[in-house]
Each structure stands twice: as structure tokens, then as C-alpha cells.
Amino acid sequence: MTAPTTRRAPAPAPAAAGARGAARLSVASRRQRLIGLAAVLPALVMVVGFMAFPVAYALYISFTKTNGLTFAWVGLANYTALLSDPVVHQVFGNNLKFLVSVPLVIFSALIVSVLLFERVRGWRLFRVVFFLPNVLSVAVIGLMFRNAFGYYGGVNQALGLLGVEPVQFFTDGTLAISVIVLALVWSGFGYQSLLLLAGLTSIDPAVFEAAALDGAGWWKRLWHITIPNIRRVLGFVFIINVLYTFTSLFGFVYVMTAGGPGFDTTTIDYLVYLRAFSSTNLGSGAALAVVLFLFIGVLTLVQNRVFRLQEED
Amino acid sequence: MAAEQVSTRLTRRGRWPIFIGLCVVAATIIYPLFFVTLTSLRPNADYLQDPFGLPAIWTLDNYTTLSRVYGVGDAFVRSLAVTGVTVSIVLLLAIFAGYGLARYPVPGRRVITSVFVSVMLIPGPVLIIPIYLMLSRMDLVATYPGLILVYVATGLPFSVFFLTLSFRGVPVEVIEAARIDGAGFFRTLGSIVVPMGLSGLATLAVLQFLGVWNELIFAIILIPDQADRLLTPTLANIGERFVTDQPLVSAGLAITASVPLLLLAVASRYIMQGLQVGVSR
Structure with a gap:
């Protein structure tokens, strides 16, 4: 069906000669511009209205004391209150603890990607299996781990078989964080190993061949060629992991610990939720969200800068 | 290779x-x-007796209890409906916008593209308070249209970005030829761009479906009444209440995970294609 139209295509194109042709062309192109704009507009309006505007609105809310109905301008009061709030300090510290997951995830992903790169039998199927946790909801993964590490869960049952007393994993802050970190690693390493695999595949095979000719063994090639050559992807994976720890732990915390015991496992995003729906001042939650946003923005900029510099040397 | x-x-x-x-x-x-x-697939007593062995008693009771007593069946249907409607709207709007940005001289294209890309960086927690207040002012809290509205808005940036890239792969000569034959926006879209970009669209549909099906924060705060909630928050609630009944919670997990796992089994090719875009970004 497309064949005849392509054949006819070149003919009318140069026909737009002379003043009348040019005028017709500009009318046509204005028409094209309008059609294009009309096509983009619905999506743009939705995104500006319900994503960009809310950020500005959050900024405004953060300067007020409000219950959602009446807004009283308080300037920077919400921000100064955050600075002296011990809960906020503790919660920020918790987020830093969760950063332990970053090297763990990257290390596991790196190992798995190098194994996959050897293209042993069935590597395509392995790829799908490793991706599996990524299609599951954080709520499902969180509950699976909460179940497994619960008092009657698989882990304690297994410990029981070994004659060990059941452990209350979720009444101790450090243990609870460890379980969440484990869930993070379990759910994250597969996808990231696929990202790293894509990086590995793009390395020029000539480099490997040269190294092999020089007598470099498998391990040597791994450390001196493979890893340095995927620095860029490693950097990208590092960034998404750090951002994830600061913005996306809500689901895990919500289903696994509800932030407890005390505030021991509360993360910044969970605290925003708590402040928003269980306190009389929404402004405080909004201020926290804005601080998080700025922090993430700065972090992204710094990391981009660092990894770009590395790339150039 | x-x-x-x-x-x-x-x-x-x-x-x-x-x-x-x-x-x-x-x-x-x-x-x-x-x-x-x-x-x-086993009763709680049987589980506690020998958690790692095969069940001595096989039963579907956990599933029927969840459905009859805790409304999981209804929540499943609601989730399916909300997710289906959301994905359809997102795809429709993103197809228009993606085609416009890929093949039309949209005025201010660079600014518009950068709007779509930069809002992708907004962390979710920033949105929950303002969105809740906006929707409550519009009387859309505790309604499914309100929830769908938010899902559409948050799903669009990536979708538009993704489809713009994928529609750029459709040869411009083919579209031009059809235009010269008098085919307008909708004709070229329906007869050339969509059919040729079908695999990209399938990828996007699957990714968006997973995203909405698994979403938790907005599903909790925008539908406050437990009886009206979608599946994922319903599961979270069941997990909270029945810590001691592992088989029951497991049945809830299996129900919630079943649809994503089924999708992965059927559409793993499309999901894996979607990954490539994530990398090139």
C-alpha cells in the first residue's frame, strides 16, 4: 500500500516555485505548526497542570501554616523548624544508613552481568528471571520479606530447625533496616545487571582480543578492561540507586515497618507522608518535600559533574 | 556476534x-x-507444622476467604479497570504528543521537550501534598477519576519521551508521501505511524500497566476508604493485619503478583526492549 505513494513522492516537492507557491507553503507550514501544537497540547496541559504546577504549589504551601483550608503566611518558619527537629535529623540519618544498599546492589549486579556476558546456555531465560522482581510491586516484595522475616516466617522457621530461638527482626532498628536493605538488593540487582550488561556489550571486542593475545587471563581482563570500560554505566547505576534510596523507599517502609520501632526506619519520603496526613500543619510536610527536592537536584548535578569529569580524563 | x-x-x-x-x-x-x-495453598496449621515441606493438605480456602471476606476479588476488578482506563488515556495522549513532537514543526518544541524530560526528575514525595489539596478542592478525592487523572499525568512524561523517540524511527518519506496524497494528521497516524510503531507501543503499554498496577502512595491517599481501595493497597492492609496467618497473606501476594508475572511471561520481549531506552537515556 505504501509502495505507490513513495514512488510519487519526489514529484510535487519542487513545484513550490514563485511567490504564490511560497505563500501557499507558508500557509501550509503554519497549518502544520498548529496541528503539531494541538497534538502536543493535551499531554502538555496534563503534565504542567498536575506535575509542574504542584511543585510550585508545594513551594507556596511550605511558606504557610495550613490545614489545607486556610493558609497563613509564615515565611521560612517551617524550614527553620525542620532544622531544629530531632526527628528530621534522625530520619535523614536513616536515609544515609540505607545507602549501604548502593554498593551491595551494584556489586551483585556487576557479578551477575559479568556472568551473563559469557552468554552461557540459557542466558536469555536467566535475563528474564533476573528481571522478575522488577515487575512486582514494592508492596508485594516488602510483604514477602516481612513475611519471611516475621516471627512465624520462613527465616525463623529455618533458624528453629537449627535450634536457634526466633529473632524479632522488626523490633530492632538496625535489624529492620538490614532486612529492608536486603529487600532492596533482591529487587534491584537484576534490572541493574541488565543495564550493566548493555554497557558490557558495547565494549569494542578488539580490546578483549588484544588483551587475550597479550596473555591476559579472564580475571585480569575483568578488572583491567571490563570494569574501566563500563565506568559510564556504573556511574548511571550509582546515581539511580542513590536517588532511589532518598525518594522511593515509601512502599517498603509502609508495608514492612510503618517507620518503627519509633522513627528508627522512617525515611524522608515516609515522613513527608506522616506529616501530611497525621499533623495539623501541612506546611511542615511540604517544606520537608521541598528540601528533599533541592537535595536531590543538587545531588544529581554533583554526580553528573563528577562522572562527566571522569569520562573526559 | x-x-x-x-x-x-x-x-x-x-x-x-x-x-x-x-x-x-x-x-x-x-x-x-x-x-x-x-x-x-495450605491451611495455617499445616504451614506451622512443616513450613518447608510440601503441604499435607492442599486447599484454595485462603483465596476464597480473601475474596469473600476481605473483598480482594472486587479490589482486583477495580485495579484492572483503573489500570486499563489509565493506560488507554496515557497511550492516546502520548501517541498524539509523540507524533507531533517527532514529525511536526511544533513551535517551541525544544522548551516543550525539556518540560517533559525535566518533570521526570520530580521525586514522588514532592507531589503528594499539593496534589491531595488540588484534588480535594476539585472534589476529586475518593473518586477513581481523580486517581486516574494523577496516574495519567505522572505516566505521560516518560510515555511522550519514549514515543517521540520511537516515532522518529518511522521513515519520514513514507509519511510525507501519504501527506502529499492528502492524508492528514489522523490518517497518517492511523495508517502509518501507529502500525509501524506497534512494538514500541506494546512496550510502553506494558510498562505503564505495571507502573499503575503496582502504585501505592497515591492509591492510598487518594482513596481513603478501605472498602473502595485498589488491589495493591488492599494487599498492604491485609499484610498489616494478619501477621500471624502466613498462608492468607501469601494468597494475597500471589493474587497481586499474578497479573505482573503473567504480563512478564507473555510480553518479556517488549519489556526487555523498554530497558534499552532506559539505558540510552
């Missing part, structure tokens, strides 16, 4: 440890899911 050349340098014997290593890693993913499925 190139990669195979490299890997052939490992001897046949050297590849066995790698295969076994991969099997071990795969087991750490498969076994927990297997354990959950098995646990969901």
Missing part, C-alpha cells in the same frame, strides 16, 4: 561454573516466589 567471539575464549570447562553461578542466583529469585505460592 562480537560478544560471542569473546566468550568463546572461555573453554567449555570454564563455562560450567558460570552456568552454575547463574543457576544459584536465579534460585534466590525463584525460590521465594515458589515458597509464597506453595504456602498460599
Whole structure:
């Protein structure tokens, strides 16, 4: 069906000669511009209205004391209150603890990607299996781990078989964080190993061949060629992991610990939720969200800068 | 290809440890899911007696209890409906916008593109308070249209970005030829761009479906009444209330995970294609 139209295509194109042709062309192109704009507009309006505007609105809310109905301008009061709030300090510290997951995830992903790169039998199927946790909801993964590490869960049952007393994993802050970190690693390493695999595949095979000719063994090639050559992807994976720890732990915390015991496992995003729906001042939650946003923005900029510099040397 | 050349340098014997290593890693993913499925098919007493053995009694009681007593069946249907409507709207709007940005001289295209890209960086927690207040002012809190509105808005940036890239792959000559034959926006879209970009659209549909099906924060705060909630928050609530009844919670997990796992089984090709875009970004 497309064949005849392509054949006819070149003919009318140069026909737009002379003043009348040019005028017709500009009318046509204005028409094209309008059609294009009309096509983009619905999506743009939705995104500006319900994503960009809310950020500005959050900024405004953060300067007020409000219950959602009446807004009283308080300037920077919400921000100064955050600075002296011990809960906020503790919660920020918790987020830093969760950063332990970053090297763990990257290390596991790196190992798995190098194994996959050897293209042993069935590597395509392995790829799908490793991706599996990524299609599951954080709520499902969180509950699976909460179940497994619960008092009657698989882990304690297994410990029981070994004659060990059941452990209350979720009444101790450090243990609870460890379980969440484990869930993070379990759910994250597969996808990231696929990202790293894509990086590995793009390395020029000539480099490997040269190294092999020089007598470099498998391990040597791994450390001196493979890893340095995927620095860029490693950097990208590092960034998404750090951002994830600061913005996306809500689901895990919500289903696994509800932030407890005390505030021991509360993360910044969970605290925003708590402040928003269980306190009389929404402004405080909004201020926290804005601080998080700025922090993430700065972090992204710094990391981009660092990894770009590395790339150039 | 190139990669195979490299890997052939490992001897046949050297590849066995790698295969076994991969099997071990795969087991750490498969076994927990297997354990959950098995646990969901037995009574609690049977589970406590021998959690790691095969069930002595096989039963579907956990599933029927969840459906009859805790409304999980209704929540499943609601989730399916909300997700289906959301994905349809997102696809429709993103197809228009993606085609416009890819093949029309949209005024201010660079600014518009950068709006779509930069809002992708907004962390979710920033949105929850303002969105809740906006929707409550519009009387859309505790309604499904309100929730769908938010899902559409948050799903669009990536979708538009993705489809713009994927529609740029449709040869411009074919579209031009159809235009010269008098085909307008909708004709070229329907008869050329969509059919040729079908695999990209399938990828996007699957990714968006997973995103909405698994979403938790907005599903909790925008539908406050427990009886009206979608599946994922319903599951979270059941998990909270029945810590001691592992088989019951496991059945809930199996129900919630079933649809994404089914999608992965059917559409793994499209999901894997979607990954490539994530990397090139």
C-alpha cells in the first residue's frame, strides 16, 4: 500500500516555485505548526497542570501554616523548624544508613552481568528471571520479606530447625533496616545487571582480543578492561540507586515497618507522608518535600559533574 | 556476534561454573516466589507444622476467604479497570504528543521537550501534598477519576519521551508521501505511524500497566476508604493485619503478583526492549 505513494513522492516537492507557491507553503507550514501544537497540547496541559504546577504549589504551601483550608503566611518558619527537629535529623540519618544498599546492589549486579556476558546456555531465560522482581510491586516484595522475616516466617522457621530461638527482626532498628536493605538488593540487582550488561556489550571486542593475545587471563581482563570500560554505566547505576534510596523507599517502609520501632526506619519520603496526613500543619510536610527536592537536584548535578569529569580524563 | 567471539575464549570447562553461578542466583529469585505460592495453598496449621515441606493438605480456602471476606476479588476488578482506563488515556495522549513532537514543526518544541524530560526528575514525595489539596478542592478525592487523572499525568512524561523517540524511527518519506496524497494528521497516524510503531507501543503499554498496577502512595491517599481501595493497597492492609496467618497473606501476594508475572511471561520481549531506552537515556 505504501509502495505507490513513495514512488510519487519526489514529484510535487519542487513545484513550490514563485511567490504564490511560497505563500501557499507558508500557509501550509503554519497549518502544520498548529496541528503539531494541538497534538502536543493535551499531554502538555496534563503534565504542567498536575506535575509542574504542584511543585510550585508545594513551594507556596511550605511558606504557610495550613490545614489545607486556610493558609497563613509564615515565611521560612517551617524550614527553620525542620532544622531544629530531632526527628528530621534522625530520619535523614536513616536515609544515609540505607545507602549501604548502593554498593551491595551494584556489586551483585556487576557479578551477575559479568556472568551473563559469557552468554552461557540459557542466558536469555536467566535475563528474564533476573528481571522478575522488577515487575512486582514494592508492596508485594516488602510483604514477602516481612513475611519471611516475621516471627512465624520462613527465616525463623529455618533458624528453629537449627535450634536457634526466633529473632524479632522488626523490633530492632538496625535489624529492620538490614532486612529492608536486603529487600532492596533482591529487587534491584537484576534490572541493574541488565543495564550493566548493555554497557558490557558495547565494549569494542578488539580490546578483549588484544588483551587475550597479550596473555591476559579472564580475571585480569575483568578488572583491567571490563570494569574501566563500563565506568559510564556504573556511574548511571550509582546515581539511580542513590536517588532511589532518598525518594522511593515509601512502599517498603509502609508495608514492612510503618517507620518503627519509633522513627528508627522512617525515611524522608515516609515522613513527608506522616506529616501530611497525621499533623495539623501541612506546611511542615511540604517544606520537608521541598528540601528533599533541592537535595536531590543538587545531588544529581554533583554526580553528573563528577562522572562527566571522569569520562573526559 | 562480537560478544560471542569473546566468550568463546572461555573453554567449555570454564563455562560450567558460570552456568552454575547463574543457576544459584536465579534460585534466590525463584525460590521465594515458589515458597509464597506453595504456602498460599495450605491451611495455617499445616504451614506451622512443616513450613518447608510440601503441604499435607492442599486447599484454595485462603483465596476464597480473601475474596469473600476481605473483598480482594472486587479490589482486583477495580485495579484492572483503573489500570486499563489509565493506560488507554496515557497511550492516546502520548501517541498524539509523540507524533507531533517527532514529525511536526511544533513551535517551541525544544522548551516543550525539556518540560517533559525535566518533570521526570520530580521525586514522588514532592507531589503528594499539593496534589491531595488540588484534588480535594476539585472534589476529586475518593473518586477513581481523580486517581486516574494523577496516574495519567505522572505516566505521560516518560510515555511522550519514549514515543517521540520511537516515532522518529518511522521513515519520514513514507509519511510525507501519504501527506502529499492528502492524508492528514489522523490518517497518517492511523495508517502509518501507529502500525509501524506497534512494538514500541506494546512496550510502553506494558510498562505503564505495571507502573499503575503496582502504585501505592497515591492509591492510598487518594482513596481513603478501605472498602473502595485498589488491589495493591488492599494487599498492604491485609499484610498489616494478619501477621500471624502466613498462608492468607501469601494468597494475597500471589493474587497481586499474578497479573505482573503473567504480563512478564507473555510480553518479556517488549519489556526487555523498554530497558534499552532506559539505558540510552
